[in-house]
Amino acid sequence: MIKAEHVNYIYQPGMAGERQALFDISMEIADGTLNALIGHTGSGKSTLIQHFNALVRPTSGRIFIDGTDVTDKKTDLREVRRRVGLVFQYPEHQLFEETVEKDIAFGPRNLGLTDEEIKERVHAASAAVGLKEKYLSRSPFELSGGQKRRAAIAGVLAMNPEVLILDEPTAGLDPRGRDAILDIIKQLHAQNPRMIIIFVSHSMEDVAKTAEYVYVMNRGRLAIRGTTAEVFAEGGELVKMGLNVPQVTLLVNRLIEAGIPLPRDVYTVKYAVKEIERLLR
Amino acid sequence: MFKDIIIGQYVPGKSVLHRLDPKIKIILTLAYIIMLFMLKSPLAYAAFAAATAALIALSCINLRFFLKGLRPMLFIIVFTAVINLFFTPGEALASAHVFRWTISVTKEGVRMAAVMFYRLVLLVTGTSLLTLTTSPLMLTDGIEKLLSPLTIVRVPAHEIAMMMTIAIRFIPTLAEETDKIQKAQTARGADFSSKNLIKRIKAMIPLLVPLFVSAFRRADELATAMDARCYNGGSRRTRLHESHIGKADILYASVYIAVCISVLALNAV
Numbered sequence: 001m002i003k004a005e006h007v008n009y010i011y012q013p014g015m016a017g018e019r020q021a022l023f024d025i026s027m028e029i030a031d032g033t034l035n036a037l038i039g040h041t042g043s044g045k046s047t048l049i050q051h052f053n054a055l056v057r058p059t060s061g062r063i064f065i066d067g068t069d070v071t072d073k074k075t076d077l078r079e080v081r082r083r084v085g086l087v088f089q090y091p092e093h094q095l096f097e098e099t100v101e102k103d104i105a106f107g108p109r110n111l112g113l114t115d116e117e118i119k120e121r122v123h124a125a126s127a128a129v130g131l132k133e134k135y136l137s138r139s140p141f142e143l144s145g146g147q148k149r150r151a152a153i154a155g156v157l158a159m160n161p162e163v164l165i166l167d168e169p170t171a172g173l174d175p176r177g178r179d180a181i182l183d184i185i186k187q188l189h190a191q192n193p194r195m196i197i198i199f200v201s202h203s204m205e206d207v208a209k210t211a212e213y214v215y216v217m218n219r220g221r222l223a224i225r226g227t228t229a230e231v232f233a234e235g236g237e238l239v240k241m242g243l244n245v246p247q248v249t250l251l252v253n254r255l256i257e258a259g260i261p262l263p264r265d266v267y268t269v270k271y272a273v274k275e276i277e278r279l280l281r
Numbered sequence: 282m283f284k285d286i287i288i289g290q291y292v293p294g295k296s297v298l299h300r301l302d303p304k305i306k307i308i309l310t311l312a313y314i315i316m317l318f319m320l321k322s323p324l325a326y327a328a329f330a331a332a333t334a335a336l337i338a339l340s341c342i343n344l345r346f347f348l349k350g351l352r353p354m355l356f357i358i359v360f361t362a363v364i365n366l367f368f369t370p371g372e373a374l375a376s377a378h379v380f381r382w383t384i385s386v387t388k389e390g391v392r393m394a395a396v397m398f399y400r401l402v403l404l405v406t407g408t409s410l411l412t413l414t415t416s417p418l419m420l421t422d423g424i425e426k427l428l429s430p431l432t433i434v435r436v437p438a439h440e441i442a443m444m445m446t447i448a449i450r451f452i453p454t455l456a457e458e459t460d461k462i463q464k465a466q467t468a469r470g471a472d473f474s475s476k477n478l479i480k481r482i483k484a485m486i487p488l489l490v491p492l493f494v495s496a497f498r499r500a501d502e503l504a505t506a507m508d509a510r511c512y513n514g515g516s517r518r519t520r521l522h523e524s525h526i527g528k529a530d531i532l533y534a535s536v537y538i539a540v541c542i543s544v545l546a547l548n549a550v
Binding site for chain 1: 458461462464465467491494
């Protein structure tokens with residue numbers, strides 16, 4: 001379980017660029033959940049997730065991973081980073097080895113595992129993200145955008161994290177690539193019943209298709225939280241924050257305003273079709 | 282760690298020194314350095330230090346920025362002074378026997394050490410005066426103008442200035458990128474703070490490879506973008522902000538030169 005208590009973060013305190021990035025964030029994320037963190041650019045999403053694996057220390061407040069206080073200076077940070085895997089937005093920021101296999105092995109090697117274990121982990125992780133064996137011996141720089149992203153995710157998965165955080169995993173991919181990555185996330189969720197998965201996104205369509213729980217950040221504050229249905233029921237608020245609500249939600253909201261009795265939490269096309277069909281019958 | 286880099290040390294301001302033409306400032310800084318090595322008498326040294334102090338006051342820049350510039354040089358300065366102190370032959374003031382060697386401090390040694398210390402400190406301070414009061418863009422503009430007569434002998438003055446401008450422009454971008462890469466690798470268990478030197482150097486590889494790849498990619502993209510807008514060298518190119526040598530610049534330079542000549546005159550005293 002991840003638990004944040006009154007986390008505040010001030011960027012460059014005492015300098016000319018001083019700016020508060022996070023305001024009093026308190027949240028609890030239960031084991032085995034698939035969560036989405038959404039918000040506008042600069043809303044503090046990336047800063048918040050970097051707190052979870054102690055890459056950034058809060059100015060005040062505390063963060064616990066299964067009861068371990070990661071903001072405590074005495075906590076073993078390497079252990080925290082093993083337990084909380086963070087995949088950054090651009091795979092280009094982490095791929096560096098001669099081959100994809102060696103690159104995925106970088107994390108497990110830093111953990112001091114034996115060659116045997118490393119090999120096993122690398123193959124399990126690349127299978128989990130659907131990276132074919134033949135790519136393992138290639139240079140990571142030869143891969144396509146989507147494959148690079150898979151390799152980057154595998155590199156973190158190979159450390160067997162209890163929490164997997166993905167920063168904008170679908171940004172810059174074409175629709176097919178996006179769906180492929182979202183499918184991987186869903187599969188990882190299904191195959192790891194205790195793992196917490198958090199993915200950052202600003203695409204509401206992606207969130208609607210994938211997440212169970214949604215946290216909405218706005219200007220450094222946690223503005224809305226709840227199940228995906230609950231959050232999308234607040235369509236108007238989301239639009240005010242400058243987030244793109246899925247088109248189907250916009251349509252349903254208009255219909256409700258026009259007096260058609262549809263439920264407010266419709267956010268997938270499938271669900272909308274079913275409800276409208278029911279009305280027409 | 283990388284976010285704290287101050288590019289070119291420039292401290293924005295509105296002082297007389299800030300408003301001077303960069304060409305004048307560069308030439309006068311060169312004069313300053315030459316002066317530093319022409320000083321002979323103690324009186325001249327004192328007068329020159331006083332003039333430097335006056336320039337610092339004139340720049341309206343907090344003294345701590347100058348001290349910050351000195352800090353990385355401190356080792357070299359102290360090292361040079363110490364070497365001079367012990368290894369200058371002459372009239373011994375004190376000596377000690379260590380094993381078979383005799384180490385002695387000579388009168389000339391003390392003098393040399395003091396002179397070296399003085400020169401290096403003022404050298405750094407004097408050049409800091411230029412970089413602290415001149416924005417990197419103004420600086421490259423000044424260099425381009427000063428090099429432009431050399432275009433006759435095929436020195437690509439504009440290109441040199443352009444490259445410097447681009448390099449300066451990309452420092453913050455690359456610093457930010459380094460920070461991100463470092464975080465991404467730290468998240469995979471990389472350790473950049475190991476006490477072991479070999480481990481620390483090895484730890485740089487996962488940082489440097491993505492950084493170089495990205496730098497080359499950016500360079501490539503920039504080249505394409507410049508090409509797409511038909512950029513070609515310096516031929517008859519005008520600037521948005523032309524710098525001109527005005528009355529204030531000439532007045533300043535005259536006073537500066539007058540002070541320099543007076544200080545040199547003190548050498549004879």
